């Protein structure tokens with residue numbers, strides 16, 4: 001039977017704080033939804049994340065953030081993607097991001113932000129929808 | 138819009154800032170677009186190739202990724218100008234088709250090293266043609282200049298073993314506390330190994346595992362030699378000998394040498410503690426030595442495999458197209474039900490499927506064609522079985 005392939009995604013956790021329950025949970029949800037998810041683990045630099053995303057040819061990068069440095073880290077990842085000519089890679093994120101910061105992140109180019117408590121279904125549907133709009137390569 | 142493959146190939150090969158991305162795209166074509174695979178594999182024969190493709194396999198959790206990470210670190214330290222590739226395969230969920238690819242976690246220190254290419258692949262069950270796709274990915278790593286490519290697969294399942302067998306050298310990783318070695322023997326892993334690493338040497342039971350493994354390998358070597366004794370007895374033909382100008386011609390001389398000269402020995406066993414980089418230097422030195430000795434032979438062997446490779450790519454594409462037709466709009470299921478109901482025969486359905494797949498259109502099914510011709514062909518089909 002021929003199933004259409006779902007795009008590959010990268011889930012990573014930049015920043016210095018230690019636990020990755022949230023990141024692993026999202027990775028698990030996406031796996032169960034049929035995505036191939038590349039998991040990079042915790043305490044990754046934006047450079048490591050972007051270089052990995054390019055080598056793995058992923059359609060989207062999901063960042064899990066707890067540290068509060070989200071503006072800087074998202075900004076750096078988006079900037080590196082542009083530098084590498086990979087601005088078509090979608091960036092989404094989640095974690096303890098205050099709702100008031102969400103509009104600013106979206107303006108920067110973050111495609112979606114999931115705050116704690118977002119239902120799994122909504123995460124999958126949003127990502128599915130965003131990726132469906134992308135032109136095929 | 139489809140980027141032309143040629144353009145991707147030349148960008149990947151060019152080495153500029155776009156090279157990494159182009160190479161990564163090309164790898165995706167290899168794994169995701171089986172209809173272009175045959176063309177690509179055929180075209181890839183004059184690409185530069187790695188000198189060594191090293192398969193790493195073994196039980197889950199035995200330390201394959203950690204070993205790969207440390208082997209890469211050692212290779213890079215020995216020669217900073219050398220490019221190294223890693224292909225890491227993790228299983229797909231048979232239920233959802235999704236996969237969590239986590240081998241990378243152990244190798245993140247190489248993420249920003251532009252001389253190291255790492256690619257994670259999902260095994261996608263045995264129908265995905267992964268072995269071919271993975272081979273394609275290795276080719277692309279050769280294209281961008283990787284000297285050595287490490288391929289990690291979990292040593293269970295048909296396709297995983299197949300991938301390992303595409304490597305020039307297969308190393309099987311064992312670790313204490315990973316189920317006993319008899320289980321490995323059952324899984325056919327022992328036969329697949331050219332070399333063995335007993336990992337986690339820092340754990341107390343490692344030495345004992347090494348002893349068990351050595352004993353087992355010695356037994357299987359003896360058995361192999363015993364068997365070979367009969368089979369390889371030179372066949373003497375007592376017919377007339379070929380005569381050349383200088384007397385009788387010895388046909389035996391023209392035989393190619395046996396493929397691997399380390400076949401007759403017991404495979405090497407290395408005791409390592411990969412996580413502590415212990416035993417890695419020795420292991421890598423042995424690999425280097427083996428590669429120097431065998432590289433020319435491996436190149437020749439890969440050339441010989443080219444025909445088989447294309448054959449498999451073509452078969453895979455045929456399978457894909459036919460199953461696509463069988464799938465279409467649930468019509469495929471209707472056809473199968475008609476066989477069950479005795480309205481058509483299996484042969485007839487197969488013929489129809491191949492016709493439709495060949496014409497590339499959604500042709501009328503035998504059900505939709507007029508009933509009389511259908512009855513006629515059915516009768517013909519029955520007659521075949523009579």
Ligand SMILES: Nc1nc2c(ncn2[C@@H]2O[C@H](COP(=O)(O)OP(=O)(O)OP(=O)(O)O)[C@@H](O)[C@H]2O)c(=O)[nH]1
Pocket residue numbers: 196197198199200201202203204240243291336337338339340409410411412413
């Ligand atoms: N004590 C000890 N632990 C090790 C050693 N090498 C690896 N490990 C640990 O073993 C666990 C599994 O290591 P991996 O390298 O992920 O093993 P793997 O064979 O790649 O696992 P899968 O890809 O999931 O099959 C990790 O927790 C490693 O830290 C070692 O030499 N000694």
Ligand SMILES: [Mg+2]
Pocket residue numbers: 201202203239240289
């Ligand atoms: Mg692994």
